[in-house]
Amino acid sequence: MLANFKELCPPTAPLYGYLGIALCIALGCFGSAIGTARAGASLLTSSAQGKCHRSVMRNLLPVVMAGVLGVYSLVVGVVISGSITAPDPDGRTKYSQYVE
Secondary structure, eight states: OHHHHHHHSOTTHHHHHHHHHHHHHHHHHHHHHHHHHHHHHHHHHHHHHOSOHHHHHHHHHHHHHHHHHHHHHHHHHHHHHHHOOOOOTTSOOOOOSSOO
């Protein structure tokens, strides 16, 4: 039974969990920044023409949605970090690489 426990919950499992959190937050916020920059450029282009005010409001939506993407990645990182538990006093970790 102990060998099975070591296979399901290796000591490196929390490392991979924290690396996943770091990648989730970093890539999510990086994508959000790129989306905000690209949508902001189109917003400035449409507002500089000044012909149609409806296009300014229409181009504002992608900027907001790109910001929501960054917040969503932070929420997913917090949810994942809540599932990582501290190891037992004997050094065995309860955090598994597999979904139960």
